[in-house]
Amino acid sequence: MSAVVQSPVVRSVRRYAGGYDVERLRGEFPILAATVHGKRLVYFDNGATTQKPRVVIAAEKDYYEQYNANVHRGVHALSQRATDAYESARKRVRHFINAASEKEIVFVRGTTEAINLVAQCFGRTRVRSGDEIVISAMEHHSNIVPWQLLCEQTGAVLRVAPIGDEGEFLLEAYEKLLGPRTRLVAVTHVSNALGTVTPLRRVIDLAHRYAVPVLVDGAQTVAHAAVDVQGLDCDFYAFSGHKVHGPTGIGVLYGREALLDEMPPFQGGGDMIKTVTFEKSTWAELPYKFEAGTPNIAGAIALGVALDFVAGVGLEAIAAHEADLIAYATERVSDIRGLRIIGTAPPKAGILSFTLEGMHAHDIGTILDHHGVAVRTGHHCAMPVMRRFNVPATTRASFALYNTRSEIDVFVDALLKAKELFA
């Protein structure tokens, strides 16, 4: 099994040929030395948020201790330094996802805000009553609800591309949903609840045949596989900093320049204007048109550092490492009686979602926690996915670059103990 394979690999800066030293890498993450209930922490909740390396934590601290100032404002030294660091982070993002220009990189609070921005700004000008938005059946709530709000506002209709019993994206059924009234396709790159990798190249090519732009929710991808927005030919790509070892409260919306250009601003305020009079204001150039108010400066700078860190380890190496982890975990749990994996469509990302007969996910989560193992339990903000598989909730182990096979052993042992307790 391999991790995300569709995304053409644009580049891979590898420090270690053919892989990396996981133990050495773990030393870069202070929290991994923590103990929980007297046990060494096994952090398998990376789908919810990832841990931060020392350099990312230091980047935030340095900004506040050494050059805290507002950006794009003052002529004083600190403001210039802050502006340079903030804009340099934008360059790093552009490079990381291979966007054509920095104008296409908008800093937002996270994936959710990025999608809401597109729903509101693209929707306001392009979507009318009777038009259609196409999403998939494995979207996170953040890629469902903004479109429902838009549909309520405009009278547009939300169409949902189904998934199969393995959790696979059904291309034929999807294609049938596309038509002259389709205004936008919004799909996840990797399902947070199933680990399914969407066949994005095909999805995007099909949409483009109808001249329909495609938004990709990349929240579960950026830390795990190389993303090349030009290679994918997507029109919008959204991701969160905290899921790629950066801080919370910062994220990115990539948008094709021509589309961003025609979209009205998201919020009004300082920094997003060229001129303001009481009669009329004019908007700043891209990407500032979409960045009203003082941004999360420290967050953006630290995100840039996080992306450099991840790129330094090498996304190909990370993808290979995580492919090994998911294969190993799948094999280890396959012996457990009554365990059902939800989401089995190859190629799969490093997400293991499952149910255990006779045990509710919440009970499993509590018991695993007692063994120091942090997993997510519940509906994963993907209630339609739970309904699709007719389960109230699942337990989800999601891996990252610092996880190891021996941690999976601890997790499996804890699962067996949970089973024993409930036997």
Add this chain to the structure above:
Amino acid sequence: MPDLRNLYQEVIFDHNRHPRNFGKLEGSNREAKGYNPLCGDEVMVYLKVDEGVIVDAAFEGIGCAISTASASLMTEALKGTTVAQAQQLSEDFHDMVAGSGSCRELGKLEVLSGVREFPVRVKCATLPWHTLNAALKSSKEPVTTE
């Protein structure tokens, strides 16, 4: 460090495996649906109230061991109580798992007192009781633990 055995006592496993009064109650005249959006647990509580006395109680739904055992034990405790007693019991139960730690005798329900040490699981234990309160008021809207 909270002990898992305080949470998962044998009585709880028993009620989780063999929930009492499980299923739709024929002839119920008060009912309500409860929902915990955090974990997706759903519970339906049915009551048969006759002249201010709960003569029968039942529940159905999907939940974790804590919420299932709590609902099962609750329906057992409710039978034969007056509506006022049931409301008091509900208050005392909340106190035991989430509040000041009621000293009032709660009999078999006390096996759930260990939930106190697991704050994130308190809502699992209280969901059936929230739903009971709604059923007693015969509220039409599903209640949630939020």
